[in-house]
Amino acid sequence: MPRSGHVAHTADTFSLILSDIEREYFREVRPDLADSLDVAAPSDFFQLLNLELGATPQDIRASYRALQRLVHPDLNGDAANELAVILNIAYSTLMDDNARDIYLQDAERFRMEGNAYDGRPVSKWMGEEHEHRAVFVDETTCVGCRHCTYCAPNTFGMEEHYGRARVHTQWGDEEDAVKEAVDMCPVDCISFVNRKQLALLEFVLKACPREDSAIMARRRSGNMGSKPSKQDPFSRAETWLRQRKDAKIDAHDSSARSLLTEETAAAMARAWLALPQQVREQGWPSFIAKHEEQQGRVAYFQ
Ligand code: SF4
Structure with a gap:
């Protein structure tokens, strides 16, 4: 059976080269918007800090310090600025007992409702x-x-x-x-x-x-x-892709309830994806592993 549709890479885009017949059957999201789509990224503060839901303040502090050292803008340039700021917001939120409880409940619900794009x-x-x-x-x-x-x-x-x-x-x-x-x-x-x-x-x-x-x-x-x-x-x-390009997490917003929305998840993913790949691999190996195990996932209504 012929399998076709080969790939063309340019400097910063990925597109398929299709025959006229293949194109008749084909539809796509605008390729200029759609980069890094197959990469899993953290979408809540627990994932960002490589922690289980319900992690202790000691775990939070240790993970935050290790990651902040890894992504420091002095080592990684401007690409790391935004994530360094988000790490600070995550840390101050999760180190506050009351805010952490609220955020934990929201994170459980957010994940259960399938709002986290992996x-x-x-x-x-x-x-x-x-x-x-x-x-x-x-x-x-x-x-x-x-x-x-x-x-x-x-x-x-x-x-x-x-x-x-x-x-x-x-x-x-x-x-x-x-x-x-x-x-x-x-x-x-x-x-x-x-x-x-x-x-x-x-x-x-x-x-x-x-x-x-x-x-x-x-x-x-x-x-x-x-x-x-x-x-x-x-x-x-x-x-969704346009939102991910523009989304922001407000550093001055102190409400834990407003820190876990589709927009904040999108902002976190964008800032994380802006890091050099070797930094992501070193700091977040579980997300790299998730990407690699992509094949063979069980279908969702079998
Ligand atoms: S079930 Fe839906 S997708 Fe399948 S042929 Fe009918 S309309 Fe099309």
Whole structure:
């Protein structure tokens, strides 16, 4: 079976070179926004300090001192400034007993609700290593007709909560079967996507509202207006990426409750990703390991 879609690297971008036919089946988040997408990054202060939830003040102090020495801007230049500031905010928050209790509760909830982006796809990878395309269903458009599950049952399944199709296994079927599913889909909501963008698309999809299927059916028959804009996962992914580029953590904000939001997690990830790679590898080996174990993750509704 031909597997194609090869990669072109330029100075600071990553893009796929596709044939005209492959491009017909392909959709992507704007590549200029989408760098470092497959890298897991800390998204709360406990992760930033390499600590378990509920770590003691002694652990917090020891970890903070070691990391602050490692990332010091005198050693790493301007790229480390922002993370050094965030480490200070993390330290002062977690060393305050009251603020730490509040932050701990928020961190538990934040993780449980799946708000922390870890850069790892949830669908299982069965493709070849050199394959750079993945398959993705835009569940905000899917009408749950099941055609794709008949064409490529080892790739698509029905997700029970919303009754929409979802890819549980990447390349579980031959490419022709997947393309047939794409061609049979009545609402064009299945696409090949850049494998590097898959984790983000699956992540933002969780927060995309799904319309009631009856309303979708009325919309398709022309009895209702057009679909609300900016709700599909591709638009949402681009919004998320723009937020990650601009997000800030306010050093003067003393409220622990306001220090764990999607925006602060995005700011932390951006500052961390700005560090030289060898510093990240040295200071946060568990995140590097997470990235390396990306393959073979269990599908999320099997
Ligand atoms: S064919 Fe399209 S609309 Fe039908 S279940 Fe599959 S993804 Fe959804």
